[in-house]
Amino acid sequence: MQSARGTLLVLPALTAIALLYALPLARSLITAFRSNDGSWTTEHLARAFSLYGRDVLFSIGVVSASLVLITVISISIAGYLVLGTTPWAVRLLRWLYRWPLFIPFVVSGQLARSFLSTNGMMNGVLVETGLLAAANAQSFLDWRGLVLTFAWKQTPFVTLLLAGAMAAIDRSHIEAARNMGAGRLRCLFNILLPQAAPTLWVGLILSLVAMLSVLSVPLMLIAGNPTMMTSMMAHRITYYGDYGIANALGLFSYALTAVTAWVYLRLTLRREANP
Amino acid sequence: MKASTLLTQIGLGLMLGIVAFIVFGPLLNLAMWAFAEQWFYPNRFPTDWGFAFWERVFRPRAGAWVSLFNTIIVALLAVLLSMALAIPAGYALARQALPARNVIMLLFLLPQAFPNLPIFVNIAAIFYQWGLNGTLLGVVLVHSLPGLVYAVWIATATFATVDRSLEEAARNLGASPLRSFKDITLPQALPGLLAASIFVFLDSIDEFTGTFFVGAPEITTLPLLMFNASMGGNYQVAAITALILLIPSVGFMLIIERFLKADVLSRIGR
Numbered sequence: 001m002q003s004a005r006g007t008l009l010v011l012p013a014l015t016a017i018a019l020l021y022a023l024p025l026a027r028s029l030i031t032a033f034r035s036n037d038g039s040w041t042t043e044h045l046a047r048a049f050s051l052y053g054r055d056v057l058f059s060i061g062v063v064s065a066s067l068v069l070i071t072v073i074s075i076s077i078a079g080y081l082v083l084g085t086t087p088w089a090v091r092l093l094r095w096l097y098r099w100p101l102f103i104p105f106v107v108s109g110q111l112a113r114s115f116l117s118t119n120g121m122m123n124g125v126l127v128e129t130g131l132l133a134a135a136n137a138q139s140f141l142d143w144r145g146l147v148l149t150f151a152w153k154q155t156p157f158v159t160l161l162l163a164g165a166m167a168a169i170d171r172s173h174i175e176a177a178r179n180m181g182a183g184r185l186r187c188l189f190n191i192l193l194p195q196a197a198p199t200l201w202v203g204l205i206l207s208l209v210a211m212l213s214v215l216s217v218p219l220m221l222i223a224g225n226p227t228m229m230t231s232m233m234a235h236r237i238t239y240y241g242d243y244g245i246a247n248a249l250g251l252f253s254y255a256l257t258a259v260t261a262w263v264y265l266r267l268t269l270r271r272e273a274n275p
Numbered sequence: 276m277k278a279s280t281l282l283t284q285i286g287l288g289l290m291l292g293i294v295a296f297i298v299f300g301p302l303l304n305l306a307m308w309a310f311a312e313q314w315f316y317p318n319r320f321p322t323d324w325g326f327a328f329w330e331r332v333f334r335p336r337a338g339a340w341v342s343l344f345n346t347i348i349v350a351l352l353a354v355l356l357s358m359a360l361a362i363p364a365g366y367a368l369a370r371q372a373l374p375a376r377n378v379i380m381l382l383f384l385l386p387q388a389f390p391n392l393p394i395f396v397n398i399a400a401i402f403y404q405w406g407l408n409g410t411l412l413g414v415v416l417v418h419s420l421p422g423l424v425y426a427v428w429i430a431t432a433t434f435a436t437v438d439r440s441l442e443e444a445a446r447n448l449g450a451s452p453l454r455s456f457k458d459i460t461l462p463q464a465l466p467g468l469l470a471a472s473i474f475v476f477l478d479s480i481d482e483f484t485g486t487f488f489v490g491a492p493e494i495t496t497l498p499l500l501m502f503n504a505s506m507g508g509n510y511q512v513a514a515i516t517a518l519i520l521l522i523p524s525v526g527f528m529l530i531i532e533r534f535l536k537a538d539v540l541s542r543i544g545r
Contacts, residue, residue, distance in 0.1 A: 250393030
């Protein structure tokens with residue numbers, strides 16, 4: 001009786017998820033393997049790879065570079081927030097780093113378009129401070145712009161999670177290590193980071209999913225080829241109405257996420273097996 | 276000793292200055308574009324400032340008003356729909372012994388765990404058959420997918436924090452299940468549910484991909500207007516629209532910490 005009523009309460013939401021998620025998901029998986037005459041085929045996959053293999057590699061490259069950048073910066077910021085000894089600097093940094101978190105992806109695309117262009121503020125400041133000769137100023141609106149924009153947008157998110165995990169670690173561990181003469185950098189890499197690593201992984205995987213989902217930023221930043229898989233999927237749909245190849249590309253992005261999630265699960269299981 | 280601390284302070288100041296430039300530089304550059312009437316290469320700053328483009332954007336019958344109206348209507352309807360589905364579901368998931376509860380929770384996690392572009396593409400293809408493409412209802416539905424996911428997770432976590440004994444006391448005093456839910460459970464869960472609504476609202480306002488495939492070109496929301504202006508090379512209009520888009524995001528995020536309490540956050544995903 002109880003569970004019947006509970007099921008009844010969940011049913012509308014479940015129906016909505018089935019119609020808005022499970023059905024399109026099934027359609028995307030099936031269409032990727034269906035030829036026009038209705039028989040099963042792997043032709044879409046092969047054609048997607050031969051047509052867009054460079055874009056797939058480009059996407060993997062951009063996403064990996066962004067993840068590396070995000071990891072390095074978020075560890076530095078989160079580490080300083082937890083171990084920093086200058087109160088005003090810690091407070092200021094805590095207030096500063098969060099801002100891009102609140103900014104939508106479309107808007108960050110537009111921010112990058114003006115900030116990273118040849119005449120943008122980044123080049124302006126580099127030239128004014130003498131770090132760059134005016135003649136060498138160039139537009140960063142290519143793969144570098146994509147990496148910088150993704151990192152700018154996602155670093156605060158990963159930092160927020162990581163700093164939270166680090167702050168939850170027992171302070172006495174750090175103090176004991178500090179008393180034994182360990183430097184702050186050693187505390188960060190030998191005590192804080194190993195314990196907070198699972199949270200870092202979750203943040204990175206969610207960022208990977210976000211970067212592989214965003215359509216607006218690659219459309220706005222990259223004009224030609226190669227570009228991100230998302231751009232090519234949209235291109236295939238809008239110009240050719242070709243769902244087979246678009247969904248085959250979608251399959252690649254699922255596979256990429258699945259592989260990363262699998263690596264994470266393996267690492268977690270191994271950690272739990274021998275702590 | 277004194278000199279070295281001074282040096283550390285200066286170094287820290289310099290580093291934070293660089294961080295501040297990286298964070299706020301792009302925003303400042305955007306704001307400059309919003310008020311630039313003339314800005315040609317290689318001028319470092321606009322040569323002419325003014326509000327001319329603001330007038331163009333907000334002229335009566337200009338596209339911006341329609342887009343703004345669409346954006347708000349869609350966001351409000353997406354909140355209504357998501358919450359109407361999520362409140363009963365969240366209550367049942369938090370309170371009642373459901374068969375396959377973990378599978379259901381996982382099902383509500385999947386949409387956020389994998390890239391969603393293929394989903395939107397195929398929703399558009401399905402909606403096309405159902406005649407929902409280019410309609411307000413279609414856009415509301417596509418915005419409710421990510422909304423529903425957030426709403427169910429936050430609602431479940433919120434109902435889990437509500438003190439059960441008060442409900443039981445009300446039931447013992449003869450209140451009907453519906454009455455005890457309305458008078459006891461709902462008021463206590465309100466802050467978390469409000470937070471969920473805000474998340475859904477913000478997510479809908481910023482949503483681009485779903486609207487791009489399902490709504491365009493009939494239904495234009497602010498993100499699409501901004502995108503089209505930017506791709507058309509009209510940086511001023513794009514910058515002004517982007518600034519408008521920033522207001523709710525930044526504003527709501529500053530107050531959301533009041534609604535989403537730590538005890539709710541710690542229960543998300545349980």
